[in-house]
Amino acid sequence: MKKKNKLTVTSLVAVCLVTIAAPQVFAYSKIGYKLVAGVKDRYYYVGASSLGSNIDAAVSNWNNIDPLTYFWQDQTDVNFIKSSSNSTTQLDFYSDYYGNTGWAGMTYYFDSAGAINSGGYPTKDYTWCQAKLNLSASHNNSWTTIAGHEMGHALGLMHYTNSLMDGDITNGSNLPxxxxxxxxxGIRDIY
Known part of the structure; x- marks a missing residue:
């Protein structure tokens, strides 16, 4: 009996060591730069838009990662509070008919000197972002999904497959x- 217990304990210890020592595999891509002030208790603004409720829902999704869906350790510090003015915000949303551009959303990054990209990813840490939603765009997803995707860029995430950050989010009806x-x-790794 002692031999069997010793074998069981040894096996259990070996399984634990393998589990602990296993390398983590990440499926996200980071921009490499982030919001200087972080993501906790920051402010967002919605310009005059027919998509205000969609944008608010997208921000709420990022703010309220469901603890019943994910483990407690998967929570983030993301908490954006809506502001009636864009004077001190870190994320501003605007929507308009920008034409047949090929994009449904685009995020722009700024620091105190002004824009630090021209419609691409930033080249250094940034103090605020502007997410534009193109009402002219044709897409197969909700505006809440598109706004959430653009907020992911504002938080520091790049495109990667099978996630909210999929680069084909506007066309992929089978995507999350x-x-x-x-x-x-990705957000936990950045902040």
Whole structure:
């Protein structure tokens, strides 16, 4: 009996060591730069827009990662509070008919000197972002999904597959429409 217990304990210890020592595999891509002030208790603004409720829902999704869906350790510090003015915000949303541009959303990054990209990813840490939603765009997803995707860029995430941050989010009706564990892991790694 002692031999069997010793073998069981040894096996259990070996399994634990393998589990602990296993390398983590990440499926997200970071921009490499981030909001200087972080993501906790920051402010967002919605310009005059027919999409205000969609934008608010997208921000709420990032603010309220569901603890029943994900483990407690998968929570983030993301908490954006709506502001009636864009004078001290870190994320501003605007929507308009920008024409047949090929994009449904675009995020721009700024620091105190002004824009630090021209429609691409930033080249250094940034103090605020502007997410534009193109009402002229044709897409297969909700505006809440598109706004959530653009907020992911503002938080520091790049495109990667099978997540809210998928680069084909506007065309992919089979893609996730909400925040995935990979999105959460990316934010936790950045901040």
């Amino acid at each position: 429409t909400g925040i995935t564990l990979d999105d959460i892991d």
